[in-house]
Amino acid sequence: MRDCRSVHRCSPARRLTPELSGQRRIEHIESIRNQHGPRDTGEDMPEAVVVEAVRTPIGKRNGSLSGVHPVDLSAHVLTRLVERTGIDPATIDDVIWGCVSQIGDQSSNVGRYATLAAGWPETVPGITVNRACGSSQAAFEQAAHGVIAGQYDIVVAGGVESMSRVPLGVTRTTGQPYGPRVLARYDNFPFNQGTGAELIAQKWGFSRHELDSYSSRSHARAAAAIDAGAFTDQITPVPLADGSVFDTDEGLRRGTTPEKLAKLKPSFTDDGVIHAGNASQISDGAAALLVTTPEKAAQLGLTPIVRYKAGAVSGADPIMMLTGPIPATEKLLRRTGLSISDIGAFEVNEAFAPVPMAWAVELGLTSEKDQERLNPLGGAIAVGHPLGGSGAILMTRLAHHMRANNIQYGLQTMCEGGGTANATLVELAS
Numbered sequence: 570m571r572d573c574r575s576v577h578r579c580s581p582a583r584r585l586t587p588e589l590s591g592q593r594r595i596e597h598i599e600s601i602r603n604q605h606g607p608r609d610t611g612e613d614m615p616e617a618v619v620v621e622a623v624r625t626p627i628g629k630r631n632g633s634l635s636g637v638h639p640v641d642l643s644a645h646v647l648t649r650l651v652e653r654t655g656i657d658p659a660t661i662d663d664v665i666w667g668c669v670s671q672i673g674d675q676s677s678n679v680g681r682y683a684t685l686a687a688g689w690p691e692t693v694p695g696i697t698v699n700r701a702c703g704s705s706q707a708a709f710e711q712a713a714h715g716v717i718a719g720q721y722d723i724v725v726a727g728g729v730e731s732m733s734r735v736p737l738g739v740t741r742t743t744g745q746p747y748g749p750r751v752l753a754r755y756d757n758f759p760f761n762q763g764t765g766a767e768l769i770a771q772k773w774g775f776s777r778h779e780l781d782s783y784s785s786r787s788h789a790r791a792a793a794a795i796d797a798g799a800f801t802d803q804i805t806p807v808p809l810a811d812g813s814v815f816d817t818d819e820g821l822r823r824g825t826t827p828e829k830l831a832k833l834k835p836s837f838t839d840d841g842v843i844h845a846g847n848a849s850q851i852s853d854g855a856a857a858l859l860v861t862t863p864e865k866a867a868q869l870g871l872t873p874i875v876r877y878k879a880g881a882v883s884g885a886d887p888i889m890m891l892t893g894p895i896p897a898t899e900k901l902l903r904r905t906g907l908s909i910s911d912i913g914a915f916e917v918n919e920a921f922a923p924v925p926m927a928w929a930v931e932l933g934l935t936s937e938k939d940q941e942r943l944n945p946l947g948g949a950i951a952v953g954h955p956l957g958g959s960g961a962i963l964m965t966r967l968a969h970h971m972r973a974n975n976i977q978y979g980l981q982t983m984c985e986g987g988g989t990a991n992a993t994l995v996e997l998a999s
């Protein structure tokens with residue numbers, strides 16, 4: 570076999586099959602996969618591991634982080650990532666950054682300006698990606714794929730959103746975002762995530778009380794995690810202009826009960842079941858993960874936390890909008906050969922309570938025991954959902970939770986505007 574290290578742009582698959590093409594090449598790769606089992610990425614392919622993951626505390630709307638520009642908030646987590654790992658920022662091949670509302674303070678490639686705000690060499694590039702609420706989960710996947718493909722040795726994935734400074738939906742206030750053909754296809758339906766959540770609650774038959782019980786549990790779990798110090802290692806406190814330091818997720822309402830939530834008025838339709846207490850909160854926050862190969866990590870004296878195992882993306886009905894995590898998870902499980910019982914922790918973004926609830930029903934995670942693995946630290950209902958930052962925040966929480974509890978496999982999935990979803994599987998590496 571030709572030594573592919575001397576061949577420019579030689580992909581890992583090409584390294585395995587230099588003389589084959591088309592169907593024969595696919596069969597050859599399949600036969601190698603079969604020899605190693607479905608979970609093996611192939612002997613020649615680099616692996617992607619996360620060696621550090623940090624996040625800001627999540628700030629509530631117009632709360633502690635609202636005075637911090639999202640570029641500076643991003644720079645804050647980038648700076649801490651480098652401090653914690655001791656790596657030279659000049660060695661970072663790229664910064665892949667999620668952000669949803671790319672207008673105003675978030676308009677001009679936040680990822681790039683964040684590297685400059687962090688004081689990193691101008692040679693370190695940055696890109697801002699948008700897959701709606703799953704933006705920084707997609708950023709993490711892209712970073713892992715780039716490492717596996719051999720394009721990156723060291724790459725940062727993460728994201729940010731300041732929903733205080735750039736309100737949800739503001740990018741849709743000019744122009745016609747969907748275009749006439751989509752509107753014709755869907756009978757001029759005004760795509761709306763709140764309406765989608767109502768439709769899911771109807772379809773799966775969730776009562777208001779069931780939704781509010783789920784939401785109260787999210788607050789209780791988040792409170793327990795905060796009190797146990799579960800987030801202490803991963804949170805990088807943010808110094809504020811008034812000289813104080815912001816260090817704890819701010820949205821939590823201790824003592825939330827279904828009875829208290831029963832008093833809240835529906836937010837989207839008069840006779841609906843979705844309201845401020847069973848929806849994700851409007852928030853500000855950022856997170857960053859350092860992704861590299863196990864070999865590079867060893868050279869740098871860094872211990873991997875989790876290894877990227879697999880990912881899947883799927884689309885679903887854009888009107889119901891938020892059911893994508895179901896097919897994305899099913900696809901991921903099929904690809905990996907794992908079953909739901911092999912996975913020790915799930916971060917299923919709590920965009921609205923019916924989203925993880927419907928996901929749990931469809932994936933067969935319904936017993937009380939099973940539910941202990943679903944959003945074990947609470948979720949966005951309790952602590953907030955800073956859109957473009959949330960994917961990286963969830964992955965940061967998941968990786969640290971897996972390490973702290975010696976969990977082999979963890980799965981993250983998030984619904985995304987337009988009806989898509991990402992699902993990502995990581996494996997404990999240390």
Ligand SMILES: CC(C)(COP(=O)(O)OP(=O)(O)OC[C@H]1O[C@@H](n2cnc3c(N)ncnc32)[C@H](O)[C@@H]1OP(=O)(O)O)[C@@H](O)C(=O)NCCC(=O)NCCS
Nearest residue numbers: 702762822825829833836844845846848849850851920954
């Ligand atoms: C649902 C939503 C519209 C509610 O917005 P809002 O009405 O501005 O919400 P607020 O935070 O002001 O809360 C409304 C009321 O509920 C109360 N409330 C909220 N959570 C509560 C809780 N856990 N316990 C008791 N009261 C609660 C608030 O105190 C407030 O009461 P007040 O009016 O007396 O001050 C908004 O949070 C939302 O859009 N969330 C979803 C965001 C989203 O779509 N993200 C993308 C996902 S796909």
